[in-house]
Amino acid sequence: MSINNQSNITITLVPEPKSLTDVIVVGYGSQRKEAVTGSVASISGAKLNEIPSANIAQALQGRVAGAELAQTSTKPGATMQIRIRGTRSINASNDPLIVLDGIPFGGTIADISLDDIRSVDILKDASATAIYGSRGANGVILITTKKGSAGQEPQVAYSGYHGAKDVLKYPMMQAGKYLALRKRAGLNKNPGADEDTTGKTNTDWQHLFYRPAAVTNHDISVTGGTQKGSYKFGVGYYRDEAPVPLSQYNRISLRGSLDQGIGKLFRVGFTTNNSYSITDGANKVYLAIAVV
Structure with missing residues (x-):
């Protein structure tokens, strides 16, 4: 649009429905x-x-x-x-x-x-x-x-949460009621040597087997930049426990990215994503580094 010494110019944008070639x-x-x-x-x-x-x-x-x-x-x-x-x-x-x-x-x-x-x-x-x-x-x-941006002031960020987990336990009968039920059904005529026939022993096996479990996550990172580059480095820790004993998951992750300009023609950088995890005693390590 030609200006032609105009001080005020009104321009109206019209939507283009035929944009499939974008x-x-x-x-x-x-x-x-x-x-x-x-x-x-x-x-x-x-x-x-x-x-x-x-x-x-x-x-x-x-x-x-x-x-x-x-x-x-x-x-x-x-x-x-x-x-x-x-x-x-x-x-x-x-x-x-x-x-x-x-x-x-x-x-x-x-x-x-x-x-x-x-x-x-x-x-x-x-x-x-x-x-x-x-x-x-x-x-x-x-x-x-996520990555840093050029000229950004250094920033430290933290995020995390913690929670508790439990299982829905089934209601169990008391020993006296259970023995009466078996007697009425005709199933307690010949009790074994290790069976309690007095009805005085009440053991909550669900309470003995399950445990209080928790899930927690912590993540901290540093982000910033210079006039010609940017950076971001962070570390995270995640732990997830199961109510069943000896069943849990732990993960430690390390991340980093760097992008730096050298002069007017060159730019170098790298991105890395590393993790170390343990699941039920089995270790797993993954390292990934990309250099550009």
Whole structure:
């Protein structure tokens, strides 16, 4: 629009309905909007942290369309079964590909701290997952972590919670009532040598077996930046106990990212996501470092 020495100019923007040729950045490259409309589900990290969860999968359950999440194990810290494009193979894995900050993640979704998530995008259709080849046949979960920004003042952030867990115990009969019931049913004619026939012994086996359990999470991070770079480092600790003795999950995670410009032409940086977890006495270590 030409100015032509005008001091006041009125400009009206008109919406363009034919925008299917717009470019949307997905994964390693870009695609047209018509190829990904309806095939990408997104959720922010703030919404994920509204519910205290052991991992991202539990926070996503029932909150993302087109993704089936089912709890197949009751062990503390167990990951959920994720199915984005259904069960496609009998022998091969049906788990989706996890891409963390643009790099395929070799660990499980439980190795990523929930407090460090900025956003989660799930690619469901074939056109959206084609850029990852055969690895994206079961769908792709794009996870973006939080990072610092250039010129940001150093900030220290802490988040945590603590909760108690218990089981619903079944009401049990007293010994005298139980013996009377067996006698009436004709089942107490020949008691064993180790059976109490006096009805004076009352033992709450549920109380002796189950224990008070707790779940706790602590996360602390330092974020900041300079004129030409940014950084973010954090450490997290998560512990989930089960009311059943000797069943618990512990995870220690270390994260770090650095992006620094050198001169006008070069920029260097790295991203690392490390975790150490213990489940029922079994140790698991995962280290991931990406250098750019």
